[in-house]
Amino acid sequence: MGTTLDTVVIGGGAMGSAAAWALARRGRQVTLLEQFGPGHRIGASHGTTRNLNPGYHRPEYVAMLAEGLALWDELEQDSGEQLLTRTGIVNHGPDPRLPQVQAALTEAGIRAESLSPDEAAQRWRGIRFDQQVLHMPDGGQLNPEAALPAFQRLATARGAEIRHHTKVVELEIMDDGVRLTLEADGPGASGGYEVVTAAQAVVTAGGWTEKLLAGAAGPGKLRIPRLRVTQEQPAHFRVADDGAMWPGFNHTPGTSPAYGNWYSPVYGMQTPGEGIKAGWHGVGPEVDPDNRSFLPEPVQLAALQDYARAWLPGVDADSLEAISCTYTTTPDEDFVLDRVGPVVIGAGFSGHGFKFTPVVGRILADLATGTRPAPQIFSAAR
Numbered sequence: 001m002g003t004t005l006d007t008v009v010i011g012g013g014a015m016g017s018a019a020a021w022a023l024a025r026r027g028r029q030v031t032l033l034e035q036f037g038p039g040h041r042i043g044a045s046h047g048t049t050r051n052l053n054p055g056y057h058r059p060e061y062v063a064m065l066a067e068g069l070a071l072w073d074e075l076e077q078d079s080g081e082q083l084l085t086r087t088g089i090v091n092h093g094p095d096p097r098l099p100q101v102q103a104a105l106t107e108a109g110i111r112a113e114s115l116s117p118d119e120a121a122q123r124w125r126g127i128r129f130d131q132q133v134l135h136m137p138d139g140g141q142l143n144p145e146a147a148l149p150a151f152q153r154l155a156t157a158r159g160a161e162i163r164h165h166t167k168v169v170e171l172e173i174m175d176d177g178v179r180l181t182l183e184a185d186g187p188g189a190s191g192g193y194e195v196v197t198a199a200q201a202v203v204t205a206g207g208w209t210e211k212l213l214a215g216a217a218g219p220g221k222l223r224i225p226r227l228r229v230t231q232e233q234p235a236h237f238r239v240a241d242d243g244a245m246w247p248g249f250n251h252t253p254g255t256s257p258a259y260g261n262w263y264s265p266v267y268g269m270q271t272p273g274e275g276i277k278a279g280w281h282g283v284g285p286e287v288d289p290d291n292r293s294f295l296p297e298p299v300q301l302a303a304l305q306d307y308a309r310a311w312l313p314g315v316d317a318d319s320l321e322a323i324s325c326t327y328t329t330t331p332d333e334d335f336v337l338d339r340v341g342p343v344v345i346g347a348g349f350s351g352h353g354f355k356f357t358p359v360v361g362r363i364l365a366d367l368a369t370g371t372r373p374a375p376q377i378f379s380a381a382r
Helices: 014-025 059-079 098-107 117-123 144-157 206-214 298-311 354-369
Strands: 003-010 030-033 050-052 089-092 113-115 133-136 140-142 161-163 166-174 177-184 193-203 228-232 235-239 248-251 266-271 275-280 315-322 325-329 336-340 343-347
Touching: 003 014, 003 177, 014 030, 014 144, 014 193, 014 343, 014 354, 030 144, 030 166, 050 248, 050 266, 050 354, 059 098, 059 144, 059 354, 089 117, 098 113, 098 133, 113 117, 117 133, 140 266, 140 354, 144 161, 144 354, 166 193, 166 206, 193 206, 193 354, 206 325, 206 343, 235 298, 266 298, 275 298, 275 315, 298 315, 336 354, 343 354
Parallel strands: 003 030, 003 193, 030 161, 089 248, 193 343
Antiparallel strands: 050 140, 089 133, 113 133, 166 177, 177 193, 228 325, 235 275, 235 315, 248 266, 266 275, 336 343
16 A cells, blocks of 8 residues: 655755745644755755845735745744845846835835945945945845755654655646655665655645646646746856955846847845856746756856946956756746645746745645635736
8 A cells, every 4th residue: 555645745945845844833744755865956946045135016025025034034043054144135227116116115114225326336346336226235145055954954853754866756636635656766765666645745846847747647637827947057256356245136227228238137146155146037048957958058158247347346257157057937927826626836936936935835834734825926827
């Protein structure tokens, strides 16, 4: 006979680890399945820096920001780990939404101040600022390589089971739950397949979500927005001005010819020991997550170097190390957080989800326990 479980979380990246943590806090029996080993660099949750950029004005995201700031503080206290370095975030450029962002954050009690480019340059001389600047002191950098083990460690302490090197090769939806066929390939694995049943599954499989759900058999049809998986190729640039201070930053272009060689807005931050990370947002080549080159696209990389020469005077644009990660993006860049039958889906974080990780874990736990629905903008049926 197969094993019968309560809640299975499929995918042990940021969102799956947070969902396991949130469910275990509620006393639920939870098993987290991750196809790769701890600390792998194949998906979207590796590296030591992600910007916690508070630059939102839509009420759903602003509410999640306020909750997330409190939850990150709580996680640091519970885990004994520093997960967030509050360097602040500066968003700049001819973005007409910046006044709306400032008003929305101020109303929510999240600090935001407008600066002129000259005022900003006096504080952060490594960056050349463009037209208008919004400084958000409550933002900073999160550390995925510390956060994921912290979530999993706290979940395990409350009874969760974490199984690495365990791939779900088939998900079958039944009237009363799900049936999973598992393949384990890690140390000590005996080979062959294992079949387990569960009352429900939380799918947080990142770039593998569509592959997993496309093969789901059983009653009903799981429909979600199309998920586009891209290989993003930011780079770490060597710091040339050792005295410069570095907040996280986001630079939105305008429509004039001066921005003609831009691919998208640019984000960036300092990664201690590695340099200043900068990258285009969500414009890398579309890939199969099981067959990636991990190599930078040379034209995009050259354009990123041109950006660094023009806008980041504190770095050496000719001294860099390219890095690689994946985005899984919905058409509207809003997340998918919903429940369809016995399957809870957390997907499509579109390159801006990591800051919300503990809130997403709470929402997924709400959906799994029937506590409350997610905001409508995250509906799978939209």
